Amino acid sequence: DADVTQTPRNRITKTGKRIMLECSQTKGHDRMYWYRQDPGLGLRLIYYSFDVKDINKGEISDGYSVSRQAQAKFSLSLESAIPNQTALYFCATSDSMTSGVGETQYFGPGTRLLVL
Amino acid sequence: GQQLNQSPQSMFIQEGEDVSMNCTSSSIFNTWLWYKQDPGEGPVLLIALYKAGELTSNGRLTAQFGITRKDSFLNISASIPSDVGIYFCAGQPLGQGAQKLVFGQGTRLTINP
Numbered sequence: 001d002a003d004v005t006q007t008p009r010n011r012i013t014k015t016g017k018r019i020m021l022e023c024s025q026t027k028g029h030d031r032m033y034w035y036r037q038d039p040g041l042g043l044r045l046i047y048y049s050f051d052v053k054d055i056n057k058g059e060i061s062d063g064y065s066v067s068r069q070a071q072a073k074f075s076l077s078l079e080s081a082i083p084n085q086t087a088l089y090f091c092a093t094s095d096s097m098t099s100g101v102g103e104t105q106y107f108g109p110g111t112r113l114l115v116l
Numbered sequence: 117g118q119q120l121n122q123s124p125q126s127m128f129i130q131e132g133e134d135v136s137m138n139c140t141s142s143s144i145f146n147t148w149l150w151y152k153q154d155p156g157e158g159p160v161l162l163i164a165l166y167k168a169g170e171l172t173s174n175g176r177l178t179a180q181f182g183i184t185r186k187d188s189f190l191n192i193s194a195s196i197p198s199d200v201g202i203y204f205c206a207g208q209p210l211g212q213g214a215q216k217l218v219f220g221q222g223t224r225l226t227i228n229p
Contacts, residue, residue, distance in 0.1 A: 004158075042204065042222060090158050103208070104149060104161060105206075105217060110156070
């Protein structure tokens, strides 16, 4: 079974619609992240959370919001989707207990979002 | 923001050939990670490097953390068809937390049988 799961895997929506992407993990990690991937631009950080009560903006947070419902769940919302939010979205996790050695992020399979 | 320069951007090789790709930065990093991404999937961690000079292997893959802490390379020996994909380097800048992981733009590997 996958350690980091994302739902849905694919989504088509229309401009102006509100949508939510969900991420769950069974790795027991305390830190979770949302990234966006566009062709030729690599991965860019949208939001991150170091624990249930901690939410932080990343590099490109405008137009997005997040909710950390539990240690294992981190959801990303697009309040009013626009076409330039068409992209691949990835959730990732890491364990702060390994930060002294070197902290590694583990990724989910991704959600492909198309905004028409 | 900070960026990593990953090269080459793409490679077209014959099956059985060795592959080499690298990442460089203008600033010092204290962690280097190498990921592989298959079409329609998320990046999968291949090798993690935590010390300058560290050389680590994972099967046919070998990666090194540069002595200057500003670069890293990944080598793949005797390539096979399943090596096809996009390879990303990622680094954690010195003094930054885990949220500051910086990604390269990827190297797309294509293998001709």
